[in-house]
Amino acid sequence: MVVFKKILLMMMVLTLVSCAARPVSTSSQQPQQDMTLSDTATADNITPAEPATSDDYSAAAPQHQLSQFDTVWQRIGHQVKIKVPDNADIRAQRAFYKRHQKLLDEVSRRAEPFLYHIVLELEKRKMPVELALLPIVESSFNPLAQAGAPAGLWQMVPQTARNFGLKRNEWYDGRKDPIASTAATLDYLKYLYQLLGQDWLNAVAGYNSGEGTIERAIRRNQQAGKPIDFWSLNLPRKSTIYMPKWLALIDLVQKPEQYDVRWGYIANKPSIGFASIKGPVDMAQAASLAGLSLIELRKLNPAFRKSTTAPGGPYSLVLPLDKVAQFNSQSGQLKLQKVAATTGSYTVKAGDSLGSIAKRHQLTVTALRQANQLSSDQLQIGQKLTLPGISSSADSFAVSDNLGSEKTGGKKPSQHHSYQVKAGDNLWDLSREFKVDLMELARLNKLTKSSALKPGQKILIPTTANISLAKNSKNKDKNENTASYIVKSGDSLDKIARKHKVKLADLIRWNALRESSTLQPGQKLKVSGVR
Incomplete structure (x- = not known):
């Protein structure tokens, strides 16, 4: 009897162990999402990938888990959800960044104050954190970047900035405000996501090439009964030129060791x-x-x-x-400064130009353009222009004909050095040559940081410049014939960099360009830096 009870007890224990080991199936369980990139080699064309739906971003990891990461880059890499295909364009972009580690180092340096804030905003909105990498493609994380109409970290154009509430006037440009422009850009991307088939890749493509281009492609696919995710759309190559760069960066953030790149340290906490x-x-x-x-x-x-x-x-x-x-x-x-308000308006007449209107009202063309948020100098008869007032603060100044002084309110004029521009000069190089702040140099001369300089032009150098002007002028003359290059038909930045045996990243930096900048025959490029 005792033996029988022992056998019965052993059978009950074995039954319980078997039940515990058996998997429980419930309808509420979801398969774990594949966070890795495809390991399958594919054709060199753009390879389709499953579109990410809005639900993919609805359950971000709790903040206490995300705070465990040492760097913001790790925080981003851990949350990547967009699948990156393997194709020639993306491989080429990964190789480019791998060859230009210094560019990534510079990006990290520029991004350090703002990247954590951007990531946090994306998490709060339940948007893909991969979008935090877009400023690398757009501006190399330079908040002062301006290439024509687009400007700022996110390279927003004036019309979009206005549509999404960014202020822009002679005093302030919200596109260059990393905090305000991030909020506006994320609002715009969320709008594009809803408009363009709830596909984040469509949204990014629409952001870069215009929502109309993507809308038309979606409409064609809908009429043909085809899917409308990004990979199914027939888009012109120029509309998707930025996509491989962004997707390559997603790869590099997610698996830096695999691709042998490093990201500069940015602490995973607010700074x-x-x-x-x-x-x-x-x-x-x-x-x-x-x-x-x-x-x-x-x-x-x-x-x-x-x-x-x-x-x-x-x-x-x-x-x-x-x-x-x-x-x-x-x-x-803090002492509040007295500044003049807007003084009035002007209606454009036949024969008017921005230059003539500015001269008539004792304004600069730049101030007039900025006050009216103009992206070009084209005017229409009957158009109303705002005439900005003149500041009475310490910023208001007029440069004399000999470019030797600055008038600041009732203060004694400050004396500045005068420098004559040589061939190949630009403000970026001059600011480093004379060891002065680029923005201060541009402001002093009523220029933007990307303004083109003409040989023979005179500009002011702040008295803080810690360098001998005579010595540098002599060095400029010595290197004048070798410092610049005239672009020819068929040239590219990479080709010019190889021809002059300089790094592509340096060539881009010396000329305040972007990797995707279009070159024009006759354009003059600086092909050596300040030694």
Whole structure:
């Protein structure tokens, strides 16, 4: 009897163990999403990949889990959901970034203050964190980048900026505000996602090439009974030129070791904070109260175009997180600057040009263009233009004919060096040659950082320049014949870089270009840097 009970007990134990080992099937379980890239070699054409639906982004990892990562790059790589196909274009872009590690290093340096904020915004909106890599493609994470009409980290055009609430005037350009432009861009991308078949790749393609191009392709597929995800659309190559770059970056962030690249360290925690300012204040005073240099403050707040913040407000001033409390404790010392408001309007007449209108009203063409958010100088008869007022703050100045002084309100004029532009010169190189801030140099001469310089033109160099002008002029003359190159038909940036035995990344940087910039025959390029 005892033996029988022992046998019965053993059988019950074995039954329980068997039940515990058996998998339980429930209808609520979902298969784990494949987070890896396809390992299958495919044709060199764009390879279809499953479109990501809105549900793919509805359940981000809890913040306490995401905070465990050491860097923001790891945080992004961990959450990648968009599948990256394997094709020749993407392989070529991966190889390009691998060859240009210095470019990635520069991107990391520029992205450091803002990348964590962008990622957090994407997570809050339940949007793909991979979108945080788009500024690398658009601007190399340079908030001051401007290539014609597009500007800022996200390279927004004026019309889109207006549509999504960004202010833009002679004092402030919201496209160059990394915080405001991020909010506007994410709003626009979410709009495009809903408009273009709820496909994030369609949204990115629409962002770069125009929503109309993608809409028409979707409509054609719908009429033919075909799928409307990005990989199924028949799009002109020029409409998708940015896609392989972005997808390659997704690969490189997700698997940097596999592709032998490294990302500069950006801590997975906030590095910036915000302080409210009520009206136009002197940037130099604000920097002093925060314990920063003016250059440091300007780098965090590149949207302010003058030495005084914009009238109106309140505005948020971006500061290093550890400087916010210090600034707030002393913000009562900020002196509001007196600035003139808009003075009126003007109706365009036959024969008018921006130049003639600006001259008639004692304005600069740049100020007139900015005040009216014009992307070109073309005017129409009957068009109304805003005439901006003249600032009475420390930023208001007029340059004399001999380019030797700056008038600042009632203050004693400051003396500046005068420099005559040589062939191949640009503001970026001159700012480094004379060891001055690029934006300060551009502001002093009423230029933008990408303004073209003409040989013989005279520009002002701030008195802070720590370099011998005579010595540098001599060096310029010595290198004049070898420092520049005239673009010929069939040239490309890569071809020119190889011809002159310089790095492509350096050639792009010296000429304030982008990798995708189109060259024109006759265009002059700098092919050597300041030694």
